[in-house]
Amino acid sequence: MSRAHADGPKAPHAFFQHHYNTVEQQAGAAKLGMWVFLATEILMFSGLFLAYFVVRMFYPEMVLSSHELLSKTMGGINTVVLLTSSFTMAMAVRAAQVGNTPAIVRNLILTIVCALVFMVVKYIEYSGKFANGILPGKYFDYARAAEYAQAHGHELVGLPHIFFGLYFCMTGLHGVHVLVGIGVLLWILVRAKRGHFGPQYFTPVENVGLYWHIVDLVWIFLFPLLYLVK
Amino acid sequence: MTTKTFLNGKPIDDVIEVHEHVSPMSTYIKVLGALFVLTGLTYAVSFADLGSAGLPVAMVVAFAKAALVCMFFMHLRYDDRYHVFVFLSTLIFVAIFFTFTIFDLQSRDRLNEEQGTFFRVEQGADWDEAQRGNKRVVDAKAKADRKAAAEGKASDAAAPADAKAADGSAPADAKAPDGKAAP
Numbered sequence: 364m365s366r367a368h369a370d371g372p373k374a375p376h377a378f379f380q381h382h383y384n385t386v387e388q389q390a391g392a393a394k395l396g397m398w399v400f401l402a403t404e405i406l407m408f409s410g411l412f413l414a415y416f417v418v419r420m421f422y423p424e425m426v427l428s429s430h431e432l433l434s435k436t437m438g439g440i441n442t443v444v445l446l447t448s449s450f451t452m453a454m455a456v457r458a459a460q461v462g463n464t465p466a467i468v469r470n471l472i473l474t475i476v477c478a479l480v481f482m483v484v485k486y487i488e489y490s491g492k493f494a495n496g497i498l499p500g501k502y503f504d505y506a507r508a509a510e511y512a513q514a515h516g517h518e519l520v521g522l523p524h525i526f527f528g529l530y531f532c533m534t535g536l537h538g539v540h541v542l543v544g545i546g547v548l549l550w551i552l553v554r555a556k557r558g559h560f561g562p563q564y565f566t567p568v569e570n571v572g573l574y575w576h577i578v579d580l581v582w583i584f585l586f587p588l589l590y591l592v593k
Numbered sequence: 594m595t596t597k598t599f600l601n602g603k604p605i606d607d608v609i610e611v612h613e614h615v616s617p618m619s620t621y622i623k624v625l626g627a628l629f630v631l632t633g634l635t636y637a638v639s640f641a642d643l644g645s646a647g648l649p650v651a652m653v654v655a656f657a658k659a660a661l662v663c664m665f666f667m668h669l670r671y672d673d674r675y676h677v678f679v680f681l682s683t684l685i686f687v688a689i690f691f692t693f694t695i696f697d698l699q700s701r702d703r704l705n706e707e708q709g710t711f712f713r714v715e716q717g718a719d720w721d722e723a724q725r726g727n728k729r730v731v732d733a734k735a736k737a738d739r740k741a742a743a744e745g746k747a748s749d750a751a752a753p754a755d756a757k758a759a760d761g762s763a764p765a766d767a768k769a770p771d772g773k774a775a776p
Contacts (some may be wrong), residue, residue: 398676409687413694420695426658435639442632450625453666460615513730577665583658586632591639593647 376563390566401577404540408584411435411533415588418525427590430513430592432497432512432523433530438590442582448477449579458554459565467555467568471548478545485538492527499531499590500524508529530589537585538579547571572582614671631658675689 369486375386375551402565452474458466492498496507503524512519551571554560635654643650664670669677 367760386608394673395676395679398679402679406686409690413691416691416695420698433634439632439636443629446625446628446632449662449666450621455617455619457615457621462649506714573667576662577734580659583662584655587635587639587651587655591635591651592641593637593651 369432373564374584375504376561378559378564380467380468381383386563390564393566393570394573397573403459403571404577404581408533408536410582411529411536414589415533416530419592422525425523426526426592428512428520429523429526430589431517432492432515435590436467437484437488438572441481442586444477444481444484445579445582451477451578452572452575456565456569459560459568460562462561463558464555464558467560468552469556471552475548475552476546477543478548481541482538482545485534485541497527499525499535500528503527529535533585533589537578537581540581544571544575546580547574616665616668616671620665627661628658631661668733726733 379386380389383392394488418492443451451470455467455474457472458464495511496504497511498504505524508523509519548571551567554567631654635651638650638654639647663680669680
């Protein structure tokens with residue numbers, strides 16, 4: 364299954380830290396640390412997901428009527444964009460594994476472009492909501508939101524601001540993760556351009572990739588729950 | 594290479610910390626294709642009225658997509674089993690978190706009634722009115738609690754009656770039955 368050590372142990376590279384015995388040990392430590400961090404990320408988002416399920420359990424009509432105001436098309440476009448960015452990120456890691464620096468740079472740029480497209484779509488969605496009184500928490504304007512819903516042939520039932528509070532929290536926290544992702548992607552893009560990565564050393568590319576895939580994973584669950592629920 | 598790895602003070606041979614696996618391009622392209630197909634599927638299914646089956650179907654598809662991303666994009670299929678363990682252990686804790694919270698919320702209706710806890714706004718209720726009602730209940734209870742604390746080991750039975758006297762317009766929820774222990 365694994366071809367590890369097929370070519371014998373790796374020679375130390377420029378980023379080999381003296382307190383590790385081998386290059387593989389250094390890479391393994393970094394990767395385990397990353398997985399533990401990803402575990403905490405999942406636990407953090409699980410709280411918001413639970414809040415969603417509780418609200419859904421107690422106020423099903425309210426959730427179903429409010430979600431009609433979210434655009435399935437916008438959410439769908441964002442899903443496709445994020446899945447594509449996950450693919451280009453995986454390609455960037457593969458390019459690093461085989462030592463193809465131009466391909467790393469190309470795929471990282473594609474990933475960043477996808478992330479920016481995602482944020483632009485999110486901006487269009489948010490500003491459309493804000494313009495119609497659908498704001499987070501106490502700024503929610505019920506009268507304007509109801510008017511907006513009626514103009515689109517829907518009716519608001521119950522307490523829509525609770526649903527939209529959750530919507531803004533969940534997509535907002537996810538959006539913050541996308542922004543942080545753009546930051547770390549830029550960081551490894553600069554390092555890739557300097558030729559830091561190759562088959563000997565690609566831990567940062569791999570770990571940023573893992574982070575980016577988790578951002579994608581969260582969206583995979585947010586999209587059906589918030590946009591597609593029935 | 595002459596570097597040696599030590600575990601518990603003893604040198605060990607052929608230690609493997611990282612399993613590297615370079616997947617072929619075709620794998621990634623197939624996975625991306627499958628992810629797009631599944632996304633199209635949930636999108637299409639959301640327009641069909643499945644009733645109560647809608648959520649389970651959406652969740653099954655989401656888990657399938659998540660599994661594809663984890664196994665192939667995140668290389669968990671080829672990775673150290675310990676990373677799989679770390680990842681799956683979070684799912685166990687999330688499951689415990691969800692199960693116990695939802696069990697608790699579903700089975701405490703009677704308890705809320707006894708304690709007079711403001712808990713849920715009925716469908717179609719006026720939210721502002723509900724919030725005002727909540728504030729009355731909370732204020733009355735806080736006042737009663739303060740009084741009870743001031744009187745030292747005051748009996749709990751006296752507190753609700755006091756609360757009622759303090760605010761005659763408190764909704765029915767606020768009337769905690771006498772003699773119930775409310776710590």
